[in-house]
Amino acid sequence: MSYIPVINFGKQPTHANGFVTKEEFGTEPFYDMVIGFDEETDAIRLMEPAAREVMFNDKYAFYSKTSKKMQKHFADTAEELKDFLGDGEVAVEIGSNDGIMQDAWKALGKQCIGVEPSGNVAEIAKNAGHTVIDGFIGRDVANKLLSEYKVGVVYGANVSCHITDLDEYFDSVARLIGSHGVFVFEDPYFLDVYEKCSYDQFYGEHTWMFTVKFLERKLAEHGMEIFDLKPLWTHGGSMRFYVQALWGKHKVNKRVAEQKEKEGDILFKLNDLSKRIQTSKEGLLNILELVKDKRVCGFGATSKGVVVTNYCGIGPETLPFITDTTPTKIGKFYPGSHIQIVSQNETDYSQFDYIVNFAWNHFDEIKEARKDFKGKWITHVPYPRIT
Numbered sequence: 001m002s003y004i005p006v007i008n009f010g011k012q013p014t015h016a017n018g019f020v021t022k023e024e025f026g027t028e029p030f031y032d033m034v035i036g037f038d039e040e041t042d043a044i045r046l047m048e049p050a051a052r053e054v055m056f057n058d059k060y061a062f063y064s065k066t067s068k069k070m071q072k073h074f075a076d077t078a079e080e081l082k083d084f085l086g087d088g089e090v091a092v093e094i095g096s097n098d099g100i101m102q103d104a105w106k107a108l109g110k111q112c113i114g115v116e117p118s119g120n121v122a123e124i125a126k127n128a129g130h131t132v133i134d135g136f137i138g139r140d141v142a143n144k145l146l147s148e149y150k151v152g153v154v155y156g157a158n159v160s161c162h163i164t165d166l167d168e169y170f171d172s173v174a175r176l177i178g179s180h181g182v183f184v185f186e187d188p189y190f191l192d193v194y195e196k197c198s199y200d201q202f203y204g205e206h207t208w209m210f211t212v213k214f215l216e217r218k219l220a221e222h223g224m225e226i227f228d229l230k231p232l233w234t235h236g237g238s239m240r241f242y243v244q245a246l247w248g249k250h251k252v253n254k255r256v257a258e259q260k261e262k263e264g265d266i267l268f269k270l271n272d273l274s275k276r277i278q279t280s281k282e283g284l285l286n287i288l289e290l291v292k293d294k295r296v297c298g299f300g301a302t303s304k305g306v307v308v309t310n311y312c313g314i315g316p317e318t319l320p321f322i323t324d325t326t327p328t329k330i331g332k333f334y335p336g337s338h339i340q341i342v343s344q345n346e347t348d349y350s351q352f353d354y355i356v357n358f359a360w361n362h363f364d365e366i367k368e369a370r371k372d373f374k375g376k377w378i379t380h381v382p383y384p385r386i387t
């Protein structure tokens with residue numbers, strides 16, 4: 001595959017979820033965050049993905065259970081997927097994090113085995129009584145699972161786009177599902193990013209930005225096909241792909257071909273997006289300039305916010321802090337932009353005129369919970385504005 005550079009975000013911290021202490025300022029690694037496109041396969045990905053061990057280790061800062069809405073999302077998902085499980089079969093979840101989806105399977109009386117390389121989040125799932133295999137998914141882990149279980153469903157939420165070596169990954173999944181099982185995965189989707197200009201879905205952990213065109217081809221190389229799709233609200237716009245062995249028992253829904261048609265000229269869209277991202281940056285900086293004499297803080301210390309603040313050049317002089325609920329983030333600073341993270345529960349939002357929302361994908365849930373805030377929200381998605 002040969003990638004041409006299409007979007008350039010300049011220098012970004014290698015690990016967007018790598019929150020730092022004051023003593024660590026200046027030690028965090030950076031890389032040129034450039035998005036590439038391969039015209040032959042329609043692949044969109046980071047030109048220089050970081051080594052997976054840099055991001056997924058015992059200090060992984062993202063805990064899935066922080067959002068109530070996500071708990072409901074996974075409960076609904078397990079309810080839907082349970083019909084794919086045959087007698088005596090288990091589900092396997094790739095990137096099971098703190099066990100949010102394993103809880104949902106358990107509530108339905110079904111077993112789900114997790115595979116998780118980040119020890120700190122896996123510990124929470126284990127403490128809740130779930131079985132988790134420590135490590136990255138690969139052929140060895142697949143063989144181990146097959147020696148112990150009959151696998152009916154393999155599921156991955158916001159994890160497949162993190163896996164740089166898709167060949168080993170898809171090969172492992174193909175072994176796990178065999179000719180009878182299904183592989184269901186959901187990730188941020190290119191057309192949503194394009195339409196919402198949600199450029200902060202590009203960051204170090206997200207090696208790939210998926211399109212149906214690319215996935216169809218890549219999965220076929222491993223003897224699998226997409227038989228259905230479902231657009232999701234998660235992560236600001238994701239796509240769920242339903243996959244089986246080629247010519248499997250599920251009829252291929254016409255939605256798959258229709259969605260591919262909608263993707264159209266991807267290179268044209270990427271070039272257009274690149275220009276709109278630049279405009280979005282200027283718009284957000286103009287708004288922050290307008291409110292510079294007001295009381296402003298940030299909300300949700302997301303990795304998306306790390307991309308936005310580093311790309312736009314927003315530092316502590318503009319945003320004194322960002323609030324968050326995650327204990328391991330509180331007290332630390334954003335890598336690169338060095339904005340401090342403070343506890344959401346200890347913040348008196350009534351003292352602020354404006355909040356910049358970096359967790360814009362959870363806005364409904366946040367607005368509902370933040371009735372104490374009487375000021376206005378600032379967002380950059382789908383375009384910079386004060387709401």
Ligand code: TMP
Binds near residue numbers: 299300303323326365
């Ligand atoms: P995400 O957008 O990648 O799901 O990350 C959500 C982050 O926002 C996570 O660090 C938790 C934080 N958060 C809050 O601090 N307060 C909230 O009310 C919500 C919904 C999320």
